[in-house]
Amino acid sequence: MAAQPKPRIKVPKEAKAGEVVSIKTLISHEMESGQRKDKDGKVIPRKIINKFACEFNGAPVFSCDIDPAISANPYFEFSAKLTESGTFKFTWIDDDGAIYTDEQKITVN
Amino acid sequence: GKWSRVAAQQSLSEDDLLRFEPLGNVTILHLTDIHAQLMPIYFREPSVNLGVGDVAGLPPHVTGSDFLRLYDIKPGTPEAYAFTSEDFVALAQGYGKMGGLDRIATIVKRVRAERGEDVLLLDGGDTWQGSYTSYQTKGQDMVDAMNALAPDAMTGHWEFTYGTERVQEIIETLPFPFLGGNIFDAEWDEPAFDAYKMFEKGGSKIAVVGQAFPYTPIANPRWMFPNWSFGIREEQVAKNVAAARADGADIVVLLSHNGFDVDRALASRVGGIDIILTGHTHDAIPEPVLVGKTLLIASGSHGKFITRLDLDIRDGALRGYRHRLIPVFSDIIAPDPEMSKAISDIRAPYQAELSRELATCDGLLYRRGNFNGTFDDLICQALLDIREADIALSPGFRWGTSVLPGQKITVEDLHNACSMTYPNAYRNMMTGQMLKDILEDVADNLFNKDPYYQQGGDMVRVGGMGYSIDPEAAIGSRISSMVLLKSGEPIEASKEYVVAGWASINESTQGPPIWDVVEQYLAQNPVVSVEENQSVKIINRKS
Amino acid sequence: AALFSIAGHRSTWADVPAAEKRIMDFAGGKTPASGKITLTAPEIAENGNTVPISVNVESAMTGGDMVDSVIIIADGNPNPEVATFHFTALSGTAVATTRMRLAKTQNVIAVAKMADGSVFMDKKEVKVTIGGCGG
Ligand SMILES: [Mn+2]
Ligand SMILES: [Mn+2]
Numbered sequence: 119m120a121a122q123p124k125p126r127i128k129v130p131k132e133a134k135a136g137e138v139v140s141i142k143t144l145i146s147h148e149m150e151s152g153q154r155k156d157k158d159g160k161v162i163p164r165k166i167i168n169k170f171a172c173e174f175n176g177a178p179v180f181s182c183d184i185d186p187a188i189s190a191n192p193y194f195e196f197s198a199k200l201t202e203s204g205t206f207k208f209t210w211i212d213d214d215g216a217i218y219t220d221e222q223k224i225t226v227n
Numbered sequence: 228g229k230w231s232r233v234a235a236q237q238s239l240s241e242d243d244l245l246r247f248e249p250l251g252n253v254t255i256l257h258l259t260d261i262h263a264q265l266m267p268i269y270f271r272e273p274s275v276n277l278g279v280g281d282v283a284g285l286p287p288h289v290t291g292s293d294f295l296r297l298y299d300i301k302p303g304t305p306e307a308y309a310f311t312s313e314d315f316v317a318l319a320q321g322y323g324k325m326g327g328l329d330r331i332a333t334i335v336k337r338v339r340a341e342r343g344e345d346v347l348l349l350d351g352g353d354t355w356q357g358s359y360t361s362y363q364t365k366g367q368d369m370v371d372a373m374n375a376l377a378p379d380a381m382t383g384h385w386e387f388t389y390g391t392e393r394v395q396e397i398i399e400t401l402p403f404p405f406l407g408g409n410i411f412d413a414e415w416d417e418p419a420f421d422a423y424k425m426f427e428k429g430g431s432k433i434a435v436v437g438q439a440f441p442y443t444p445i446a447n448p449r450w451m452f453p454n455w456s457f458g459i460r461e462e463q464v465a466k467n468v469a470a471a472r473a474d475g476a477d478i479v480v481l482l483s484h485n486g487f488d489v490d491r492a493l494a495s496r497v498g499g500i501d502i503i504l505t506g507h508t509h510d511a512i513p514e515p516v517l518v519g520k521t522l523l524i525a526s527g528s529h530g531k532f533i534t535r536l537d538l539d540i541r542d543g544a545l546r547g548y549r550h551r552l553i554p555v556f557s558d559i560i561a562p563d564p565e566m567s568k569a570i571s572d573i574r575a576p577y578q579a580e581l582s583r584e585l586a587t588c589d590g591l592l593y594r595r596g597n598f599n600g601t602f603d604d605l606i607c608q609a610l611l612d613i614r615e616a617d618i619a620l621s622p623g624f625r626w627g628t629s630v631l632p633g634q635k636i637t638v639e640d641l642h643n644a645c646s647m648t649y650p651n652a653y654r655n656m657m658t659g660q661m662l663k664d665i666l667e668d669v670a671d672n673l674f675n676k677d678p679y680y681q682q683g684g685d686m687v688r689v690g691g692m693g694y695s696i697d698p699e700a701a702i703g704s705r706i707s708s709m710v711l712l713k714s715g716e717p718i719e720a721s722k723e724y725v726v727a728g729w730a731s732i733n734e735s736t737q738g739p740p741i742w743d744v745v746e747q748y749l750a751q752n753p754v755v756s757v758e759e760n761q762s763v764k765i766i767n768r769k770s
Numbered sequence: 771a772a773l774f775s776i777a778g779h780r781s782t783w784a785d786v787p788a789a790e791k792r793i794m795d796f797a798g799g800k801t802p803a804s805g806k807i808t809l810t811a812p813e814i815a816e817n818g819n820t821v822p823i824s825v826n827v828e829s830a831m832t833g834g835d836m837v838d839s840v841i842i843i844a845d846g847n848p849n850p851e852v853a854t855f856h857f858t859a860l861s862g863t864a865v866a867t868t869r870m871r872l873a874k875t876q877n878v879i880a881v882a883k884m885a886d887g888s889v890f891m892d893k894k895e896v897k898v899t900i901g902g903c904g905g
């Protein structure tokens with residue numbers, strides 16, 4: 119079995135109000151596509167992260183519906199434009215129902 | 228031109244070669260693709276270098292007598308010898324070897340003596356790889372020799388085949404920047420190298436933006452530098468040019484290892500670049516090629532040439548230039564004593580092995596050309612024979628020196644043709660379909676009509692098999708009439724053949740190093756005959 | 771880097787009806803126009819297992835000038851869907867980057883659906899090559 123998926127985030131610690139900041143996220147995950155076969159010719163069942171979402175102080179910033187064509191260790195880079203300090207919450211949803219989350223604070227001045 | 232007349236008077240001198248009416252306030256010297264050639268060498272330019280699409284018939288896709296006509300060069304002159312394959316053997320015997328880093332040092336010192344501080348010496352890369360001593364020292368021989376020459380910046384390609392750790396170790400010691408605005412960290416997509424450096428010369432600010440070979444992880448083993456991502460990254464080039472302008476650059480120079488056709492396309496699509504110093508495709512073009520307002524400079528390879536480009540930069544812009552691609556005739560340009568000493572010290576521990584004789588060749592051994600080269604024919608013959616294969620494949624590298632008829636083939640000559648960090652000679656079963664796919668894939672890298680899809684090598688060399696190629700066709704339909712030479716039978720898509728080759732980009736490729744295979748073959752064939760390779764037929768070629 | 775041509779797209783996709791159908795579903799039956807959206811991808815993939823792709827849609831991302839979502843399609847993969855990005859006013863810009871798998875040389879297509887229902891499209895051919903030659 120693969121190790122527990124581990125998220126990693128790059129978010130600036132500070133931003134100016136109204137500034138567009140870039141956010142980068144990675145999560146370790148094999149993203150088994152459901153297309154591959156094992157040695158005996160049996161299809162290896164699909165097991166992917168199928169949804170990623172980023173919220174800020176509870177409001178949606180960016181999300182992504184994910185298909186098996188997304189690479190292993192899914193990477194997302196997107197932007198946010200904030201007017202107040204607060205907390206980003208990142209959520210990844212696995213095919214098996216597991217939910218992985220991470221949070222990052224940012225000071226907006 | 229100029230040199231032809233003095234040569235005709237039997238009086239070609241160093242002063243004649245270096246005579247240059249200075250212009251403006253800054254001089255750029257450009258070297259590229261030396262491929263670790265410390266010593267003077269013979270290097271035959273290609274007789275076949277086809278261009279497709281918009282660039283058909285344009286330099287650098289002009290060779291032989293067409294080249295002589297285009298640039299008004301008389302046959303038999305020093306320039307004819309330096310720039311073309313015409314009468315190569317006879318002229319090589321007359322005019323001697325070219326290059327040598329000690330001769331180049333003489334030129335650099337003379338120009339610096341004349342122009343003082345206002346000289347920029349720029350190295351376009353493919354500097355650390357391509358010889359026995361560079362392989363033995365993991366590039367240190369070239370690093371030491373180039374440091375003595377004191378370039379102001381470099382970029383790279385084959386440098387990366389020493390692997391991430393070694394490249395980083397060397398770069399930390401370099402007294403000048405290794406630039407690569409198109410190299411990014413593969414995990415977080417952040418710049419991994421400095422994109423540009425600003426120089427103040429002659430009262431002007433000159434930004435030198437580095438562009439490493441975009442397809443390094445595709446043409447060479449990605450596993451050797453897994454954390455670096457490359458690519459043309461046109462948008463990034465534009466951003467770096469804009470940043471350099473915003474930083475106060477009067478002119479922007481792209482020190483590029485893109486290859487000529489890629490740079491010509493880039494110049495037409497990205498504004499604000501005054502000069503592109505091109506590299507990678509090993510073209511020696513005696514005059515700048517102008518694309519819009521951008522000057523493209525192609526300075527050849529293997530130390531055969533060095534470009535001197537005088538610039539008149541005034542009021543924040545390039546007002547004029549004067550250019551010469553100086554052929555480095557080693558018998559005419561005096562070696563710089565300090566560099567000669569440094570080179571002989573570097574080579575001393577290896578001298579006996581370097582000069583060890585392996586065989587004699589009764590014809591010319593050369594590599595460059597889109598489809599064939601006799602040195603690759605020799606390598607393929609060795610693979611077929613020693614590895615007992617039906618078919619041999621040898622990559623279409625553009626580096627490697629020439630050996631004249633009657634010369635002894637030494638260990639040094641052999642390694643000049645195959646020195647690399649992934650030399651294993653594999654032996655695999657491949658179906659006819661796989662062989663077709665490989666030929667189609669490589670042909671598309673060479674002849675794709677969109678230069679951004681070109682990787683800048685030549686066609687993979689094939690031994691034991693013939694084929695026809697239509698360079699103008701689309702991928703999948705360029706290659707036809709594949710035939711197994713030993714039986715004369717057509718290659719069958721589903722049939723398996725024993726294929727031997729070398730320089731696989733796959734990790735853990737098994738087999739002896741290619742130089743051992745060729746040496747073993749030469750031991751059994753002390754006199755090598757090379758015949759003209761007629762197994763590749765070019766078809767449906769327009770014009 | 772050829773521009774998308776509406777006139778040509780049906781015939782060039784004759785072998786990829788699944789991709790076309792998915793785009794038509796996403797676009798609500800509208801034919802996507804060119805412009806507004808830029809898809810950035812390498813000309814040649816360094817590694818078909820992880821090909822970086824970015825989209826950038828021109829939009830103020832306020833009031834009525836909003837990008838709702840962008841779908842990424844690969845017309846030569848076993849399943850054409852790759853991902854769907856959803857943007858909000860908090861996104862600030864409609865830009866996003868991810869990494870995808872490409873089974874072979876094919877077109878990657880990005881279609882943006884604006885808040886007003888208009889749809890825009892860009893595409894880029896990414897070559898997946900055997901590699902291993904050089905100058
Ligand atoms: Mn190169
Ligand atoms: Mn080179």
